[in-house]
Amino acid sequence: MSDGLCLKNLRLALQGRVLFEVNFSVRPGEVQTVMGPSGVGKSTLLAAILGTLGPEFQVTGQIMLNGRDVTHMPPQARRIGLMFQDHLLFPHMSVAQNLAFGLPADAKTRKQVIQEALESIDLKGFEARDPATLSGGQRARVALMRTLLAAPDALLLDEPFSRLDDALKAQMRRLVFSRAQAAKLPILLVTHDPADAEAAGGAVLTLKAR
Amino acid sequence: MSHPKARPLWRIAPVLTVALLVGPVLFGIMWTVLPAIGLWRIGGVPALSLQPFQHLLAHPGLSTSLWMSFKTGVVSTLLAFGLVCVLVAGWQGTRVFFYLERLLSPLLSVPHGAAALGLAFLIAPSGWIVRLMSPWATGWDRPPDVLIPHDPGGWALIFGLLSKEIPFLLLMALAALPQTQAGERRMISLSLGYGRIWGWFLTTLPAFYRQMRLPVFAVLVYGMTNVDMALLLGPTRPPTLAILIVDWMSDPNLARRPQAAAAGVLQFALVLGALALWWCAERLITWIGQRVLALGYRMSGVLDDIGRWFSLAMGTFCATAILAGVLSHVIWSFAGRWRFPHILPDAFRLRTWDRYSADIADVFVFTMTLAAGVALVALVLSLLCLEAENRTGKPMNTTSLWVLYLPLLIPQVTFLPGLQIGLLQLGLGQGVWPVFISHLVFVLPYTFLALSGPYRAWDTRLGVLAASLGAYESRQFLVLRLPMLLKPILVAFAVGCAVSIAQYLPTLLTSGGRVQTLTTEALAVASGGDRRAIGVWSLTLTAAAWAPFGAALVIPALLYRNRRGLRDV
């Protein structure tokens, strides 16, 4: 039970009102999908796992990651990677600078690592490009690679495919899941698209309004 | 993006900032109220007395002065804000708006006094416009005897205020717009068949106004209490209340001073009254708006076009007027003899520039250093407060915000003489530091105002992403927020510099005259009425205030010339 992402009796409350309680674990390389109508608290759950909940929320229970209790750690120390639906890149940095952002500071071969990373997502020579000039699919790939280069212990995906067209969607799903599995990352996928859940192939948890 | 366990340090930032402001403001108010009610007298025994107010109320024409202060302030604010709204509603997102923005923003750096002098030379019966048409079209070889400016209705003053406030409000609007999703709202209302302007008023105005409220209040207060523009353009029989106060403050008869203090208190009451009235009007308009909204009028077509083109014409007209005024300063500064009805001087000379260049060089360097220092401190404090909001996840509390903005809402003439005595009491009677503090009091609110909108509008998801990539708050601040917000930060710094450069009364009163800035020198020279010297000093002053704005435009454009995603931040 020590490997992977494990939520033990994680209960979230807002001003004393309990929103939900979840209890599941995701093993390395596996995907856990969380579904549910909007407003049910999917993003609150993500925020709780990331550690970015506002002080108005109360969290009880435990979030374990590879045996570490991260429940009360600051988000920066949790080593949990994140992808948004918008595939946000830092607009003032080049593609290479975006990738370098999460790269551990002691990496001596940063330049080469980035070069190889770009090659591996078919974006060879894109180092100096302005992120605003990338296509949607290109942006998504850079965002994924940036997350992976930070060497996280888990991956949270917040509707990561909803903004892509169908062809790209399939392509990105393949890319994300194969990469994450190769890196032995537990994945938590939040979506409202059943096709995502199907493609992920893992367990599905449906949050319901209380 | 917030973190529940922000360090206590971050809770101190707003407290520190507010504390810096509270002292001077309280001292200022106290030492204004005390003389006004007889509890402090020059060389006399203090005793509660209503005499200062009785003298004040007995002053001939006081009610007209009050009405003029009120009217010019309220009308100019209404017109300026209305025009900016229509401009934004009708043109935002178009090429025209882009050019208009470029045209209007530099006008912000033209000091009020210089703008007023330029306007006066433009519209006077012996001014440029009449000269352009005389005598060939008008037959006048002597100027007509017409009462402009200084018209009893105050319209010249209203026009002057209007043309200076439009650029300021537009700059504030540009900072506010990103938080209103104006683009999306426009598309929705357009697609539902609403006219551009009407749709904007129904969908975007409420969110927009929430952001613009403080700048509008600041404009209202300035309009009601300003001295330099009212002196050059405003009515004179009687003048506005602010002019009366300054006259009495500088009356050799020391017995006038309690009366001036009483007038300062009255000025404050008048301002509060106007703000209250404005607040009621807000409620009324909201109430009406909600009913109108339900009716579903679309107002597309001709009315929409009229509004758009009218606002554009007015905006351009105001900009042209100020620019023509600046041009007249340029010409005067090189002018030899220049009489009515000649359009240009008989000769051009370098003499005036020669005479003042040595003086200007020293004062220029000092003024810029002081302005940069004050603006930097104000910027750092504003950043700390906003960063604190970011890290504690709590917006600044309302009380702190009110204190922060208080210097914008209290007329300068009301509390500066008090501040002077306050500083003297603390042994901070002269020199650079009291000036620094008094400038900071006025610069800080403007810097905060200019920065808070864009800062709060920063996409916090980027912070979440960065945190998930292992970046702590300080790295996010240094590597993400600072560079991404470079333009608004530089603009806030430029606004701060411009405000510091423009301070006259605070510099004079708190330094004992021992600190000379471009503004104190310019106004001293202006009191001699020599348009050539005024031209030289006005231009120097304008250039000094403009330089930081120029830098705020150029630096990010150069640095981020390859970053399309930052262009509309």
Add this chain to the structure above:
Amino acid sequence: MKHFLLATSIMVGSCLPLFADPDPSDWGAILAEADGQTVYWNAWGGSTNTNDFIAWVGDRVQEDHGVTLEHVKLTDTADAVSRVVAEQAAGQDTAGAIDLIWINGANFAAMKEAGLLFGPFAEDLPNWTFVDVAGKTVTSDFTVPTEGFESPWAMAQVVFIYDSETLPNPPKSAAAILDWAQANPGRFTFPQPPDFLGTTFLKQMLIELVDDPSVLQQPVGENYADVTAPLWTWLEAITPVLWRSGQAYPQTGPRQLQLINDGEIDLAISFSPGEATAAIANDQLPESARTFVLDNGTIGNASFVAIPYNSSAKAGAMVVANFLLSPEAQLRAQTPDILGYGTVLDMQALAPADRAAFDALELGVATLSPAALGQALPEPHPSWATAIENDWIERFGVAP
């Protein structure tokens, strides 16, 4: 409670003997103390010529006595008075910000009465021996005896500036001005009281119109209404034919020069006989501008310098005041294209070479000779100025 403490501190402060004050009669000690001091001279900064002159004075006192002179350029002398008042209010009885003020009239009266001035010192200055005490009004200021609390440095007298091209025969009495204005509506105005020069104009007309000007040397009494009645009648008659029909007035003296230059008016009052010449040289007035005085004479007074009671450089300030009285400085001030101010010195008291230098000065193109200026009329008692100023504001200063 704070104000009680403060009030106490003011009273105590002003009673304390100021041990550190220099003794004006020991000039050697003064010079020694002044060496190395910085003197902040607060003086109106609206005139390029005056500013240049003060800068020259600074160079000279630095050279001769090691005194550094800083010109604090004011828009209004009252700002300096305000400052000293505020310092006294705050109990700052030493190390004030102001060391020397260019002052006269009501500002002097107010400061002297409130005990805000250092002195007496003026009559102990070495150069006082040259001053024309008998011939010029240098020991009283608007009828208030100076008693050595201020030192004169220039003579001023009311003149009228006119454009000889548009107004070849200017009117030289109150009656003539009225006739001319009625024949030429809109061509005359004066600065709006309480502007200093505007009030001076009212005083000048009052002197013109009263039966017996000597009553004006006494404070205002029961006779006010009778004495001033002719002035109000005259103003009632002229106001409708003033520039802008009397609905607006220039706010300052210098603004009148602009109006002449712009062709809006033909006649303006000035308190400086040399102003027109300097303004012509400066392109501010047409070359045809000239000056005149009224047939029955015009008001004259002296400009003074005074030292605030809490100045930190009194010795240095006295050195500057003394230098201003030197034949060298007076000669320079009277040179038409430098300042054109009248000297306060007695020509008979000067060394022959100095006297010859003064005699050799050429008058400016628009400056009247001392003979043409004539004997200046004394200023009325300050209470008259205050009373007619307030009365004017009530009668004409507020639109109906």
